[in-house]
Amino acid sequence: MDILNLEGTEDTPKIILDKSNEIFEISGRSLPEDSAEFYQPVLDWIEQYSNAPVAATEFVFKLEYFNTASSKLILDVLSALEDIDGTTILWYFHEDDEDMEEAGEEFSELVEIPFEFKTY
Amino acid sequence: MKYIYDMHQTMLSHSLILVYEGEFTQEITKSVLAMAERNMDSSGEESSVKRKVFNVMVECLQNIVKHASELKDQDNPNHSAIFMIGKEDDHYIIISGNPIKNDVVPILQEKLDKINSLDRDGLKELYKSIIKNTEISEKGGAGLGFVDMARKSGNKLQFEFHEIDTEKSFFMLKSSIVRS
Numbered sequence: 001m002d003i004l005n006l007e008g009t010e011d012t013p014k015i016i017l018d019k020s021n022e023i024f025e026i027s028g029r030s031l032p033e034d035s036a037e038f039y040q041p042v043l044d045w046i047e048q049y050s051n052a053p054v055a056a057t058e059f060v061f062k063l064e065y066f067n068t069a070s071s072k073l074i075l076d077v078l079s080a081l082e083d084i085d086g087t088t089i090l091w092y093f094h095e096d097d098e099d100m101e102e103a104g105e106e107f108s109e110l111v112e113i114p115f116e117f118k119t120y
Numbered sequence: 121m122k123y124i125y126d127m128h129q130t131m132l133s134h135s136l137i138l139v140y141e142g143e144f145t146q147e148i149t150k151s152v153l154a155m156a157e158r159n160m161d162s163s164g165e166e167s168s169v170k171r172k173v174f175n176v177m178v179e180c181l182q183n184i185v186k187h188a189s190e191l192k193d194q195d196n197p198n199h200s201a202i203f204m205i206g207k208e209d210d211h212y213i214i215i216s217g218n219p220i221k222n223d224v225v226p227i228l229q230e231k232l233d234k235i236n237s238l239d240r241d242g243l244k245e246l247y248k249s250i251i252k253n254t255e256i257s258e259k260g261g262a263g264l265g266f267v268d269m270a271r272k273s274g275n276k277l278q279f280e281f282h283e284i285d286t287e288k289s290f291f292m293l294k295s296s297i298v299r300s
Contacts, residue, residue: 010150031178033146033185065171067178068264072251096168099175099272106248 001052004045012038013063017045022054026077027062027092030070039073046080053084062092062120063100071103078111088114095119135213138205144188144218149181156205165299172297173212175272177205179265180216180293187218210299214273217292225281225289231263236276243271273297 001019008014008028016025032038059081066074081087091104101117108115131139137159140152156177160170184201206213220228238246247267254264270277278294 010154011146031182065174065178067175067182068268069182071264072254075251094167097171098168099171106244110248110252 001049002045004041006041013066015042017042017049019049019054022058024057025060025062026074027060027064029064030066030074032070035067035069035073039070039077042077043080046077046084050080050084053086055086057081057084057087058090059087060090060092061104064094066103075107075110078107078113082111082113088116090116090118092118092120135206135208136204137207139202140204141202142200144181144184144201144203146182146185149178149185152181152203153177159207169212169297169299172272172274173205173214176214176269176295176297179269180214180295183265184216184218187220212297212299213294214297215292215294217290219284219288220291222283222287222289225291228279228291229281231266232277232279235263235266235270238270240271243267247271269295 003019004015004017006012006015011029011031011033013026013028013030015027016023018024026042030038061074078089081089089108091108093100093104104115104117130136138152138155140148142148153174157170157174160173165173181203184203188201201216201218203217204213204215206215235243235246247264250264250267266277273295275296275298280292282290282292284290
């Protein structure tokens with residue numbers, strides 16, 4: 001399966017979705033002009049991946065900041081992952097960033113996937 | 121040339137550290153954010169305050185970008201907006217002003233009144249219900265941005281409408297973030 005690899009910019013996150021190396025990560029800042037357009041390749045990739053996922057998918061979110069338009073799309077990503085058995089979300093937040101911690105907790109209440117919270 | 125001095129005095133008296141007037145795009149948004157970040161970095165602002173200010177600025181600026189495109193195809197080209205940052209000893213102020221259609225006024229008024237009537241937990245519930253139940257294609261994210269601004273600033277959103285003509289009003293919005 002193809003690797004999705006997007007370099008991070010000042011308004012878009014770094015994304016690596018690599019099945020063969022079992023790396024699934026979205027990190028950095030997310031405030032794109034058009035969040036739906038930006039996240040579409042991610043949603044497409046997950047849809048294809050869901051046909052033959054690895055046994056335990058550890059999907060990492062290590063976001064420094066995301067805007068409200070991105071939050072809707074992050075929920076869409078999580079919803080897509082919900083259908084993949086064995087998925088765990090690793091939600092990283094900076095140790096003094098209570099808002100990012102709370103954001104992760106809120107997402108965890110909206111989808112049926114186990115979340116592990118980690119600081120960096 | 122006195123207006124230059126007057127402008128300077130106005131900025132000083134309102135503790136404004138940045139004023140931008142004109143067209144708003146994603147590129148402008150990024151530049152304004154970068155300037156504000158540099159200002160906060162150089163004054164050694166606490167990272168939690170920086171994050172909250174950044175957050176409120178993004179929602180504010182991207183709101184203007186969205187609404188500017190709505191008015192763009194109208195005959196009157198005068199749809200430019202204004203954005204300001206104020207910095208007092210104990211708080212930051214994020215201000216925006218932009219023209220909107222008159223028929224949007226009551227809708228905005230209702231949304232903002234509702235947001236201002238809620239406490240911390242109420243805002244959290246509203247946020248979750250909006251994010252669950254709306255499509256992002258609905259322009260303006262159904263007010264998710266305002267809810268987030270209220271949550272992150274920890275203060276009520278101050279707002280006012282000034283009628284420009286029979287079609288448009290000027291929408292002014294002000295949020296303040298405590299410097300801890």
